Each structure stands twice: as C-alpha cells, then as structure tokens.
Amino acid sequence: xxxxxxxxxxxxxxxxxxxxxxxxxxxxxxxxxxxxxxxxxxxxxxxxxxxxxxxxxxxxxxxxxxxxxxxxxxxxxxxxxxxxxxxxx
Numbered sequence: 001x002x003x004x005x006x007x008x009x010x011x012x013x014x015x016x017x018x019x020x021x022x023x024x025x026x027x028x029x030x031x032x033x034x035x036x037x038x039x040x041x042x043x044x045x046x047x048x049x050x051x052x053x054x055x056x057x058x059x060x061x062x063x064x065x066x067x068x069x070x071x072x073x074x075x076x077x078x079x080x081x082x083x084x085x086x087x088x089x
Contacts, residue, residue, distance in 0.1 A: 003071060005043040005078060010053055012037040012066065012077045036060055036088070040076065053081055058088040 005011050014037040038058055045051035053059065066079030 003041060003076075005041055007043045008046050008049055008051065008081045009043045009078055010039050010081055010084065011041040012059065012061065012079060013040050014075065014077060035063060037077065042081075045081075049081070051081060053084060053087070059084045060086045060088065 003011055036058065039053050039055055041055055042051050042053050061077070061079060061084050065083035066077035069076050069078055
C-alpha cells in the first residue's frame with residue numbers, strides 16, 4: 001500500500017453496500033453507508049495510545065466516522081483508531 005497513516009490513524013476499505021433486498025434493487029442514492037470494513041494500513045500509534053489494530057482486521061465503525069478519500073480508483077476511509085467501535089473475529 002502506498003498510503004501510510006500517521007500516529008493513531010487507520011485506513012479502512014468499507015465493505016460493499018447491499019444492492020438487493022428481497023428481490024428489490026436499491027439505487028446508489030438510497031444505499032446506506034456500510035458500517036463495516038477491513039483495515040488496510042495503520043499508523044504506529046502515539047506515545048499515549050498504542051496501536052491495537054492491524055492490517056487485515058475486519059472492524060465496525062460509527063456512521064459518520066472518518067474522512068472519505070479516493071486513491072487509484074478505490075474509495076477508503078481514514079479515521080482515528082478511537083473511531084473504530086469493535087473488531088469482528
């Protein structure tokens with residue numbers, strides 16, 4: 001990965017939104033933002049807070065968490081480790 005988050009930030013690739021519900025196709029404008037994603041890269045943490053997340057973790061995050069960025073045609077979220085609510089195992 002060519003993006004390296006700094007300090008306590010993580011780069012998350014959001015999971016794909018549902019496109020079909022019970023046979024009904026949902027248009028892009030009505031799709032809910034996914035609240036789950038995969039950690040792609042992490043910073044090193046700070047002196048006060050160590051980084052507990054690692055690349056490959058599947059996580060849950062808040063609905064309005066992070067900053068959307070687009071890199072090489074892919075959409076990602078950059079957020080602080082504290083914005084992540086849970087790791088899915």
